[in-house]
Amino acid sequence: MSDSRHSEPDQSRRIHEHPLLGELETADMVNITVDGQQLQARSGEPIAAALMANGIDICRAMPESGESRGVFCGVGRCSDCLMTVDAVLNVRTCVTPVYDGMRIETQHGLGTWLDGQP
Amino acid sequence: MRQVDVAVVGGGPAGIAAAIASAEIGASTILIDEHANIGGQLRWRIGLTLKDTGGLDVEPGPGLVVADALAGRLSQFDNLTILTGTVAWGLFDDNVIGISNDSEADEIKPDSVILATGSTDIALPFPGWTLPGVMTARAAQTFMHVHRVLPGRTWVILGDGEEADELQGDLERAGVDVIARSANPDDIRASGTNRLTHVEIGADVYEADALAIALGRQPDAELALHAQAKSAFVSDLGGFTVHRDESGRTSEPGVFIAGDAAGIGSLGEVIAEGRLAGLSAAGASATSLDAARKTLEEISSDRRKNAIANLWTIGTGV
Numbered sequence: 001m002s003d004s005r006h007s008e009p010d011q012s013r014r015i016h017e018h019p020l021l022g023e024l025e026t027a028d029m030v031n032i033t034v035d036g037q038q039l040q041a042r043s044g045e046p047i048a049a050a051l052m053a054n055g056i057d058i059c060r061a062m063p064e065s066g067e068s069r070g071v072f073c074g075v076g077r078c079s080d081c082l083m084t085v086d087a088v089l090n091v092r093t094c095v096t097p098v099y100d101g102m103r104i105e106t107q108h109g110l111g112t113w114l115d116g117q118p
Numbered sequence: 119m120r121q122v123d124v125a126v127v128g129g130g131p132a133g134i135a136a137a138i139a140s141a142e143i144g145a146s147t148i149l150i151d152e153h154a155n156i157g158g159q160l161r162w163r164i165g166l167t168l169k170d171t172g173g174l175d176v177e178p179g180p181g182l183v184v185a186d187a188l189a190g191r192l193s194q195f196d197n198l199t200i201l202t203g204t205v206a207w208g209l210f211d212d213n214v215i216g217i218s219n220d221s222e223a224d225e226i227k228p229d230s231v232i233l234a235t236g237s238t239d240i241a242l243p244f245p246g247w248t249l250p251g252v253m254t255a256r257a258a259q260t261f262m263h264v265h266r267v268l269p270g271r272t273w274v275i276l277g278d279g280e281e282a283d284e285l286q287g288d289l290e291r292a293g294v295d296v297i298a299r300s301a302n303p304d305d306i307r308a309s310g311t312n313r314l315t316h317v318e319i320g321a322d323v324y325e326a327d328a329l330a331i332a333l334g335r336q337p338d339a340e341l342a343l344h345a346q347a348k349s350a351f352v353s354d355l356g357g358f359t360v361h362r363d364e365s366g367r368t369s370e371p372g373v374f375i376a377g378d379a380a381g382i383g384s385l386g387e388v389i390a391e392g393r394l395a396g397l398s399a400a401g402a403s404a405t406s407l408d409a410a411r412k413t414l415e416e417i418s419s420d421r422r423k424n425a426i427a428n429l430w431t432i433g434t435g436v
């Protein structure tokens with residue numbers, strides 16, 4: 001898959017000011033890598049939120065059709081947002097917090113474990 | 119395995135009211151919530167305002183302010199334990215609840231359990247509904263308000279009711295554009311390669327990077343169903359829901375259900391119901407039960423009262 005969607009990190013989707021919620025509190029930033037590209041995330045935010053803030057909306061590709069999937073329910077119910085995280089397959093990124101050094105990969109189909117087992 | 123008098127699953131308005139009611143009369147109480155912060159829908163439906171307090175001792179006001187006030191109240195009880203970031207994933211024989219968080223799993227054995235698990239969004243399929251950029255209203259609200267990130271800048275809303283109005287308000291507050299709305303899931307088509315770029319409504323084509331499904335909410339009663347509580351489809355309560363009386367007592371001994379999980383309602387209704395369930399589960403005196411019942415009676419819409427009354431009468435033997 002082409003990585004063009006990763007080429008220009010776009011942090012402008014972050015909501016810094018909000019009329020009801022006020023100013024976004026500062027947070028510790030952590031480094032994560034997404035398909036090999038290093039990005040910044042707010043410590044403790046869900047992976048999918050960090051990705052979205054960096055302009056990435058695609059989490060995985062379906063096993064047969066190859067169609068893209070991204071956040072759908074946003075609250076851990078639907079499994080559309082599964083990705084491979086630190087070599088663990090099928091992680092629900094909308095409810096899994098980032099940590100420093102986390103390695104995240106777009107999951108293709110069912111993914112592959114490190115030992116090569118599907 | 120931990121033993122307690124009352125376990126409440128879900129830390130939204132109904133669950134908080136139940137936990138406070140139970141703890142107030144001295145029952146050892148555990149409140150379990152999967153999110154990082156207590157407050158439930160008050161944390162993502164930030165346009166909500168609490169008008170009726172449902173018998174709960176809290177100042178009416180904006181939902182977020184109320185959520186913080188209630189979180190403060192909860193922390194004052196020595197006999198109340200709050201487990202956030204914890205998922206209750208099963209309800210087994212003798213009301214044993216399976217729980218887990220990021221690092222460990224455990225079981226809770228309460229005398230009574232109150233399920234206040236809230237609602238899930240109703241999602242109907244249409245062409246292109248699986249494209250990234252298409253999401254439920256709750257996903258949009260959660261990402262904007264809890265995680266503070268915009269899922270998109272140019273939005274189409276599917277839905278024409280209160281939920282759609284609420285979301286439109288949320289999106290406008292966040293400073294993004296809502297360019298079209300459709301009431302009809304049979305007449306909408308989402309398209310794009312890899313992610314959403316276009317939405318067709320009838321003959322009109324819109325360029326949009328986000329499409330929210332705001333067709334309403336349905337009770338999330340999975341744990342009650344796991345415990346094999348009797349259920350029925352009641353459209354006035356939002357869909358499949360569980361047989362129960364006004365105090366939230368289900369067909370299963372010691373299993374109560376309250377709030378949106380027991381039928382989609384107003385904030386006042388779900389709080390008053392949670393409070394009554396909490397008092398009932400913890401074995402409150404007849405006097406306080408009567409008072410809580412009266413508050414609920416005053417707050418509840420006739421529609422909800424009738425739906426619940428019918429649910430209970432058809433319940434036996436179903």
Ligand code: FES
Pocket residue numbers: 070071072073074075076077078079080081082092093094095
């Ligand atoms: S978006 Fe549904 S589980 Fe993550």
